[in-house]
Amino acid sequence: MTPTLFGRWQTRLLLVFTLGVLVSIPFATGWIAFRPGPVYFWIVAYVAIFGLGWDVIYDQLQKYRWDRDWPAVYQFFAGVWELVFIYGGVKLFGFLPIPLPKEELSVQVLLLHYSAVWLTVFIASQSIMRIIFPRWRFRGGQWL
Numbered sequence: 001m002t003p004t005l006f007g008r009w010q011t012r013l014l015l016v017f018t019l020g021v022l023v024s025i026p027f028a029t030g031w032i033a034f035r036p037g038p039v040y041f042w043i044v045a046y047v048a049i050f051g052l053g054w055d056v057i058y059d060q061l062q063k064y065r066w067d068r069d070w071p072a073v074y075q076f077f078a079g080v081w082e083l084v085f086i087y088g089g090v091k092l093f094g095f096l097p098i099p100l101p102k103e104e105l106s107v108q109v110l111l112l113h114y115s116a117v118w119l120t121v122f123i124a125s126q127s128i129m130r131i132i133f134p135r136w137r138f139r140g141g142q143w144l
Helices: 005-029 039-062 072-092 107-126 128-132
Strands: none
Touching (some): 039 072
16 A cells, blocks of 8 residues: 555544554553653654654655555654654753653653554554555545
């Protein structure tokens, strides 16, 4: 399946705001992380918001490939790049406001949270989306 830009946006928002929020609940309640709080939902929101912009870039890059496909390894590298961007925005440069002081969000917890959310969204996009929305593959990732 070659997703369209609108299909990428729909899929990203659906998966991040459903599965991403569900995965963030144990972190926010303190079951997994040492610092419970809403910071994890802010990170999921930043991933969704900035992801809409990244998808424009990914869509343009995909058009340069001969088969117009976006293999899973590219999704992995895109996920790593998005993690670096979010980490830099929250911890290093501080241009992304979060409700907790920057010092309270450790690198390990941010990496664990982002990895859990990314892996869940990636697996769902490769498997469960094709089951729940059977026409999703044939409409360029659009589920509406």
